[in-house]
Amino acid sequence: MNIRIAIVDDNSFLIKAVEEKLSFFEDLEVRFTAMNGRAVMEKLEENNAIDLILMDIEMPVKNGIEATYEVKQKYPQIKIIMLTVFDNDENIFNAIKAGADGYLLKEINVGDLHSGIIETSNGGAAxxxxxxxxxxxxxxxxxxxxxxxxxxxxxxxxxxxxxxxxxxxxxxxxxxxxxxxxxxxxxxxxxx
The missing domain is CATH 1.10.10 (Arc Repressor Mutant, subunit A)
Structure with a gap:
C-alpha cells in the first residue's frame, strides 16, 4: 500500500527537488502539490485521499502553520510533516501546537526523509x-x-x-x- 503524499511549498524549484527525492521510493506516491495553504485546502476539498502532507511554513496567502491547523481540524487522519528551512523555536512550537506530526529540515538527506515519512505514517513522529x-x-x-x-x-x-x-x-x-x-x-x- 503506497503512502499518498501532497507537497505544499511556495517554491516550485523546491517542490521539484522533493518530488525527485521521493521518486526513488516505490512505496511513496506524490498525488499533488500546492503553492500555499489556501491552495492545499482547495485541492483537499476535491480529493482528500492523501495520507501525508509535507508542508512548508513560510508561504504567502496562508502559511503552513495556519494550513496545518485547518487540515487537522477537517481531516485529522492526514499526517503532516513540516518540511522547512526554518528551525526557529517559535515556528517549531507553533507547528506542533497546530497539530504537526513531525518536523524536518529541507536539507535532510533522501534516506532520512523516507524514514521520517514511514515513521510518521506508522503513527510515530519524525x-x-x-x-x-x-x-x-x-x-x-x-x-x-x-x-x-x-x-x-x-x-x-x-x-x-x-x-x-x-x-x-x-x-x-x-x-x-x-x-x-x-x-x-x-x-x-x-x-x-
Missing amino acids: MNPSIALKTLKLLRNPYIEEKENIKLTNREIDVLEQLSKGLSYNAVAENLILSIGTIRKHIENIYR
Whole structure:
C-alpha cells in the first residue's frame, strides 16, 4: 500500500527537488502539490485521499502553520510533516501546537526523509537532531511562560538528549535499553 503524499511549498524549484527525492521510493506516491495553504485546502476539498502532507511554513496567502491547523481540524487522519528551512523555536512550537506530526529540515538527506515519512505514517513522529536540541533548550529556558504546562518525564528528556546527538531511533533504544516502540511512544508524548 503506497503512502499518498501532497507537497505544499511556495517554491516550485523546491517542490521539484522533493518530488525527485521521493521518486526513488516505490512505496511513496506524490498525488499533488500546492503553492500555499489556501491552495492545499482547495485541492483537499476535491480529493482528500492523501495520507501525508509535507508542508512548508513560510508561504504567502496562508502559511503552513495556519494550513496545518485547518487540515487537522477537517481531516485529522492526514499526517503532516513540516518540511522547512526554518528551525526557529517559535515556528517549531507553533507547528506542533497546530497539530504537526513531525518536523524536518529541507536539507535532510533522501534516506532520512523516507524514514521520517514511514515513521510518521506508522503513527510515530519524525524529529531531527536540531529540533530535539531546541526542545531541550526550550525546556531549560527559565523565561518561557508556557513552562508550567510543559512537563516531560526524565525518560522523555533522556530520549531527547539522545536524539539531539543525531542518533537513530534504534541507537537510542539500545542506549536506553528500551524497545523501538517505547522510543516512538516517548517521541509522540514529547510532541504532545
